[in-house]
Amino acid sequence: MAAERGRGRGGLHRLPPGGRDGQVRARDAAAGRRRRVRGHRRGRRQDLRLPGDRGRPGGQRERAGQRGPHRGAVSRFYKLSGSGNDFLALAEPAQPPGPETIRAWCRRGVSLGGDGLFLLRRAEGGVVMEYFNSDGYLADLCLNGTRCAAQLAFHLGWAEGSVRLRTGAGEVFARRVDESRVAVELPVPAEPPQEMTVEAGGALWTGYQLLVGVPHFVVLWASGLETVPVRELGALLRRHPAFGPPGTNVNFVRFPSQDRMEIRTYERGVEDETLSCGSGVLAGSAVGIFLGRARFPLHVTTQGGFELEVTDLPGWRWSLAGDARVVAEGELLAGALASPAPPPWAAAGAPLA
Structure with missing residues (x-):
């Protein structure tokens, strides 16, 4: 099994060397052959410079540990799927769930299960989305989650046809393609x-x-x-x-x-x-x-x-369109918070026989 080597490079200019640790070789483009990944050739380019990590590297933010688990704070939930990415969603919760609660709810086979959870709130000019990975971390951007958040806004009657979503990575415009598909637009x-x-x-x-x-x-x-x-x-x-x-x-x-x-x-x-x-x-x-x-x-x-x-x-914008559906809504019960520790052999990482 071998990865395919890059060939036919378009000569676009490279990222500056990052000074990272580990065994890594960054290969620079030939001098004088500098172009960018391009969007539409008409109009002025707007680069995707997303500031939402608030100074933290990698677009994945600190755990929301200061909030605590808030185990009884919310009960109504929505389940959504975006081309196979599945999410839990809370609409305007009184209090956001803590990381322990998110991890418990997202655990497959034990609770509802999901790749992540997002909170959605109405705001002037659109909606605000806050996204958590299933491990309890806040993340600045999940595009399938953003498409699902737009679909939920349509489902709830908060928007019709199109909506602007404020994410941790900046503002994203979304439009409804049909009942089961949503497109998002963002800079190259x-x-x-x-x-x-x-x-x-x-x-x-x-x-x-x-x-x-x-x-x-x-x-x-x-x-x-x-x-x-x-x-x-x-x-x-x-x-x-x-x-x-x-x-x-x-x-x-x-x-x-x-x-x-x-x-x-x-x-x-x-x-x-x-x-x-x-x-x-x-x-x-x-x-x-x-x-x-x-x-x-x-x-x-x-x-x-x-x-x-x-x-x-x-x-200089791209569109990503595809499946985004609200598949269920219901009430969270206390049993959804079960979070048993893994057995010793799983914790030790022992290989399967």
Whole structure:
């Protein structure tokens, strides 16, 4: 199993060297061949410079530990799915849940289960979304979660047809494509992908690092994605020292043709493969455009079996459209807070027999 080496580079300029630790080689573009990942060629470029990490690296913020668990603070919940990413949502809760509660609710098989949880509140000019990964961390951006938050706003009658959402990474515009699909629009990534090679699991892996609200590492995979050891290799790359303490999301992508991309993602904060990752889809798309391997509109197949579409818009903006549904609403009961400790063999990481 080997990753595909980058070829056919478009000569876009690189990120500046980061001075990171670990075994890593950053490869600079040839002098004089400097272009960016481009959006629509008409109009003035607006880079995706998302300030929402509030000075913290990696777009993943501190635990909301100061809030406490607030175990009896909320009871009404919504369950949503965006191309396989599933989320719990609370609409204008009296108090936000603490990290222990979020982890308990998101635990699959024991409670409701979910890749994350978001809070949604009405605000002047749109809505405000606060997103938590399933591990209890606040994260600045989850694009599938943002599309689902827009769908919930439509479902609740807070907006009709389109809505502006304020996220930890900045403002995102969303529009309803139809009853089960939502599109979000945002600026082209501010910096082009940076090619780098890291050592993990006794092998060298070449990929592309970039920030799409949160950090991503994109590895081109030469053969079918069924051959990718996503959990094992994804976990090693996600925590590689080259990406610093925040770590990174890891995406394995393949381009069967210039208008199609296939992707599997190991998500930071979920610490597992997810069925879809919206910001990962944009990261993979940016790498494909950067290398000349992709063109718009780009049709993307995720592990969940859904298709997302990335298109180029005027004014240096991209659109990400696809499945986003409210699948259930109900009342949280005390049993949802069960959080048993893992058994000793799981805690020790013993291999399966």
